[in-house]
Amino acid sequence: MTEITRVPLQPIAKGAVSKLWLGVVAIAVASAGVAYAALPPAPTVKTLTAGTGASPTMEDVVLINYKGMLMDGKVFDENKNYPNPVAQFVPGFSKALMKMQRGGKYEVVIPSELAYGDHPQPGSPIPPNADLKFEVELIDYKSLAEIRQQQAILQQLQQMQGGAGAPGAAVPGAGAPGVPVPVQP
Template identity: 40%
Template sequence: MSVTAVPIRPLKKGSVAKLWIGIAALTLAAGAVAWAGTASHVAADPSSYLARNAARDGVQTTASGLQFEVLQPGTGDRPGNDDLVLVEYEGRLIDGTVFDSSERQGGPTPLPVAGLIPGFTEALQMMQKGGRYKIVIPPALGYGESVPPNGPIPPNAVLEFDVTLVDIAPGAALQMMQGMPPGAGDGAEPQAPQGR
């Protein structure tokens, strides 16, 4: 058995250096592509984002973890759990994607305080009429894993809202709009009309 030697041309001066420079450039380019692909995931980490936001001036955090900043204080009463509120709002993901707004709904939107995600309900009950807040809702007070189907909100997303409380309608007004007599949904026994 014989082995045939294949002659290899000698490398020109500086070719080895060019080869190593090319390998280094490709490695750096691959690292940059990998970083760009994961940067949005690192930025979207809920706990690190919430910690950075909590450290901002003016941001307050409730016992539940809801973060809020009073942009303009309101006056008067605060809505209760059974009330209906009229709000202007814009909801965003932490990457700035707007997923909902009252403007898209045609202007100030009526919302039942108790019919919302827990973080939004908690924030509304702290506000007064005319108040404007920026609220940051952690996943546990938002949608968590149970996001609306086919929507732009990913599971375990931190939600940001700019909210203005335009007006408050008492729970009795909401019950009347739904066709129930006042007091019908509060668990109290119905009262017979008083005779004269």
């Protein structure tokens, strides 16, 4: 038969329970910090004026007013009534647009990893590894299918009226500095 040796438990010293809980909290906070550090970078979107309705998707084309700035406030790009497919902006800008609503105004901060990273466009005023700040107004958006349908109707009308205008003309506003140029389908 095995003999069990009994060891009396010592009473917990005054204040030790508080220290024990502080240790548990410290471990939890440290673990959360590790989990937070492992999260992928994301743009922050602050609503200045709320919009209404649904948000655009990657398959939509937006019409926006925007001002792009470096974090020190230096403006590197600005445009009004700019149409562009959501999928053809830098990743952080696309993700931010998908959190916006029609008619809303927003302040967006995009970490460099979701902007131009360490390889900005040649000749760009954006330095490597720069976080970017934007003021954006989402005027409207439509799906690519809606736009193609509208273009087909316009082309038919132009052909019926004698062919004024060129089919497949480029989207106005394309080619603004610091913003990717949309590819025509």
